[in-house]
Amino acid sequence: MKFVVAIASIALAAGLVGCNSTAAPEAKETAAPTPGGKLTGALEVQAFQGGYGIDFYQASAKEFEKQHPDLKITVEGGPRVWESLTPRFANGNPPDLTFPGWGMKHWDLAEEDQLVDLGPALDGKAAEGDGTWRESFDPQILALGQLKGVQYTLPYYVMIYGWWYDPEVFKKNGWTVPKTYSELLTLSDKIKKKGMAPITFQGKYPYYMIDGMLLPWVQSIGGIDAVNAAQNLEEGAWNSPAMVQATERIVELKKKGFFQEGATSMSHTEAQQEFVQGKAAMVPCGSWLFSEMKKTMPATAKMEYFLPPFIDGGKGDPTAVLIGIEPWMVPTEAKNKEAAIELFKYMTSLSVAKKFVQEKGTLMAIKGSDDGELPDVLKAPSKTLRESKAVYSVQFRHWYPTLSTELENGLTSLLNGQLTAQQFCDRAEAAADKVRKDPNITKHKV
Amino acid sequence: MRHSKGRGAFIVAFLSPAVLLYAVFLVWPLLQSFQMSMYRWRGVSRNRKFIGMENFQNLSQDPVFWKSLQNTGMLLVLAGVVTIGLGVLLAHLTDGAGPVRKFARAIYLFPQVISLVAVALIWQFQLNPKYGLVTDMLFRVGLPVRDPGIVRDPRYAFGAIAVAFVWHALGFFVLLFSAGLKQISEEIKEASALDGSEGWHRFRHVTWPLLWSVKRTAITYLLIHILTVFALVFVMTEGGPDRGTETIVSYLYEQIAKNGQYGYASALAVVVFAVSMLASLAVLAYFRKDPTAAAGARA
Numbered sequence A: 001m002k003f004v005v006a007i008a009s010i011a012l013a014a015g016l017v018g019c020n021s022t023a024a025p026e027a028k029e030t031a032a033p034t035p036g037g038k039l040t041g042a043l044e045v046q047a048f049q050g051g052y053g054i055d056f057y058q059a060s061a062k063e064f065e066k067q068h069p070d071l072k073i074t075v076e077g078g079p080r081v082w083e084s085l086t087p088r089f090a091n092g093n094p095p096d097l098t099f100p101g102w103g104m105k106h107w108d109l110a111e112e113d114q115l116v117d118l119g120p121a122l123d124g125k126a127a128e129g130d131g132t133w134r135e136s137f138d139p140q141i142l143a144l145g146q147l148k149g150v151q152y153t154l155p156y157y158v159m160i161y162g163w164w165y166d167p168e169v170f171k172k173n174g175w176t177v178p179k180t181y182s183e184l185l186t187l188s189d190k191i192k193k194k195g196m197a198p199i200t201f202q203g204k205y206p207y208y209m210i211d212g213m214l215l216p217w218v219q220s221i222g223g224i225d226a227v228n229a230a231q232n233l234e235e236g237a238w239n240s241p242a243m244v245q246a247t248e249r250i251v252e253l254k255k256k257g258f259f260q261e262g263a264t265s266m267s268h269t270e271a272q273q274e275f276v277q278g279k280a281a282m283v284p285c286g287s288w289l290f291s292e293m294k295k296t297m298p299a300t301a302k303m304e305y306f307l308p309p310f311i312d313g314g315k316g317d318p319t320a321v322l323i324g325i326e327p328w329m330v331p332t333e334a335k336n337k338e339a340a341i342e343l344f345k346y347m348t349s350l351s352v353a354k355k356f357v358q359e360k361g362t363l364m365a366i367k368g369s370d371d372g373e374l375p376d377v378l379k380a381p382s383k384t385l386r387e388s389k390a391v392y393s394v395q396f397r398h399w400y401p402t403l404s405t406e407l408e409n410g411l412t413s414l415l416n417g418q419l420t421a422q423q424f425c426d427r428a429e430a431a432a433d434k435v436r437k438d439p440n441i442t443k444h445k446v
Numbered sequence B: 001m002r003h004s005k006g007r008g009a010f011i012v013a014f015l016s017p018a019v020l021l022y023a024v025f026l027v028w029p030l031l032q033s034f035q036m037s038m039y040r041w042r043g044v045s046r047n048r049k050f051i052g053m054e055n056f057q058n059l060s061q062d063p064v065f066w067k068s069l070q071n072t073g074m075l076l077v078l079a080g081v082v083t084i085g086l087g088v089l090l091a092h093l094t095d096g097a098g099p100v101r102k103f104a105r106a107i108y109l110f111p112q113v114i115s116l117v118a119v120a121l122i123w124q125f126q127l128n129p130k131y132g133l134v135t136d137m138l139f140r141v142g143l144p145v146r147d148p149g150i151v152r153d154p155r156y157a158f159g160a161i162a163v164a165f166v167w168h169a170l171g172f173f174v175l176l177f178s179a180g181l182k183q184i185s186e187e188i189k190e191a192s193a194l195d196g197s198e199g200w201h202r203f204r205h206v207t208w209p210l211l212w213s214v215k216r217t218a219i220t221y222l223l224i225h226i227l228t229v230f231a232l233v234f235v236m237t238e239g240g241p242d243r244g245t246e247t248i249v250s251y252l253y254e255q256i257a258k259n260g261q262y263g264y265a266s267a268l269a270v271v272v273f274a275v276s277m278l279a280s281l282a283v284l285a286y287f288r289k290d291p292t293a294a295a296g297a298r299a
Helices: A002-017 A055-067 A081-090 A106-111 A139-145 A167-173 A181-193 A207-222 A224-231 A241-255 A268-276 A289-293 A337-347 A350-360 A376-387 A401-415 A421-437 B002-036 B054-060 B063-093 B099-113 B116-126 B133-140 B157-183 B186-194 B199-210 B212-227 B231-236 B248-257 B262-286
Strands: A041-048 A071-078 A097-099 A157-165 A197-199 A280-286 A304-306 A321-325 A391-393 B039-041 B048-050
Touching: A041 A055, A041 A081, A041 A337, A055 A071, A055 A337, A055 A350, A071 A081, A071 A337, A097 A337, A139 A321, A139 A391, A157 A167, A157 A207, A157 A376, A181 A197, A181 A241, A207 A224, A207 A241, A207 A280, A207 A321, A207 A401, A224 A241, A224 A391, A241 A401, A241 A421, A268 A280, A268 A289, A280 A289, A304 A376, A321 A376, A337 A350, A401 A421, B002 B039, B002 B262, B039 B262, B054 B262, B063 B099, B063 B157, B063 B212, B063 B248, B063 B262, B099 B157, B116 B133, B116 B157, B116 B231, B157 B199, B157 B212, B157 B231, B186 B199, B212 B262, B231 B248, B248 B262
Parallel strands: A041 A071, A041 A097, A197 A280, A321 A391
Antiparallel strands: A157 A280, A157 A304, A157 A321, B039 B048
């Protein structure tokens, strides 16, 4: 039955596209219209309903409607909204503004000429203040939405990756947050002796470990260039000495028994639940951890962010932070592009962004949105980001999904003792080489 | 003549809704899949490129495809043999009247009425390395199942999928074989008893051959069910650890959901269709002749 559903879904999408659509993409006007006119008509927004919900976007739309009474906005969404959006894009009937969520292959959309170039709109006036809209954003974060210099997507909230601990538990036991890998080893030994698991992780989804340990340690050892060389598919970057040495740290922690028993099988929520219940002392995760776990965490539990321990003597930047975004976009075939852009401009205005930070407990891509009193759980990520001399981001996962899958599969085998660090990296390099040599895969550069 | 015309219209009127639904939701998608398998298409726009048989050529050189096919075949043999074996055994044990047997038949059928996703979730909980009941029981008998945990351990993950499948499917096969056993007439049973055929001898030489048509149905059903198994794998293991439980349909899903390769996924779908058809035809060919026809028995 599932098979029938699967082929039916392919065929349905195919059917929507029609049979005679083999031609090359039509030339389309992708530049955003210049705003300024009266906003009228219907405006449809489809948004991913993740940990932060869609209620804030709905409330923002209501406020925006008050300013533009001739505009009728609908904001809808779902936890897998990309699944309904994909055939709509294919059929040329996308919404006007969308935040399609992590499952949408938005670079495919960009490459297939399905997204508006938002560059001209960014050079226009911001919703608040005298500056341009572009100046509202942190330029490094803005760059994450560009392909060959074209701004196809825009960021909203920013995710900061790192590790988490319970300050009360650490204080009670006289433990201090490990800043370096050698401190981590010493601390983990103490935690283990107390009968607690030092580190848990979301083993069912190995990318958590890739983002929380492997790449930060590659950065520690070889600098951001080593990470980006791998993302840029430079020859030998996936089995570079930095990559191998970073992988060896994971093997070492495993061999020393510092990972929680059974963590390789745990989903993200299972492992994180172990952490909030005090069965494990530390967990690598992004800044969404609190919002994801607040409903199930004991009232006494606390959580605080810290940067992944830095590898001693590495040539990387100890302040560098791994960040990520989940982008918003305006489809080329949207019927009300101008209103879509103006609504998103309003949503990214400083006052609205500050409200989002307070209500949802996350950092934003908008400059100054973390000024003032922040929720406790955001204080450390905000401070870390402000003090960081450099940021970097995992982009290869969306660019080259086959490489990402191979890396995740290899990591599971590494943790199961079936691969050595060198074999794991060689396998990653072979997967990268396959992508490198495939002329049908568009190559990206960080 | 008029009567015959009216009868024809009557038949067409009643058949057409079903035929229409079948054509729209099964035949048309199937034909579209065949068409799509010859295109490179990311599924996000109208842009697609005809590439002939390239997807199939790539598939033939794709080690993950062969691994998933091998896993599907192994599941067919392992879970298939166990399901049919246990199905026949339990059908025998619960054959006949009495409240206990009736109750037992209902119990066996219970997992069959649960959705496969729910079955997968139940087993996911049972196999959880920290609080899973099955994990705990196996650990107590000395098996090292707590790390990395059954569903991520290459020694156990495949077996876990097979067990969950058998648990889900068994009830249906017990029911199927129970119905088959009931069709064997009392005269034949009495005649074989008079000839001194009892127990295993009677099962092997009388009952088993008489279950001919039930076996054909059971094997065909199993083939289709296992070749398209998806939810169990997707929820319990996601095809892991390291492709250890990847099946052909879970790989197909990966091509759509993760890689956005709709043409390649369609090529996989065509292969699943072809394998299902060929295997079903092979089963029908193997069972084409009723071995009991000469004896005039019903089965």
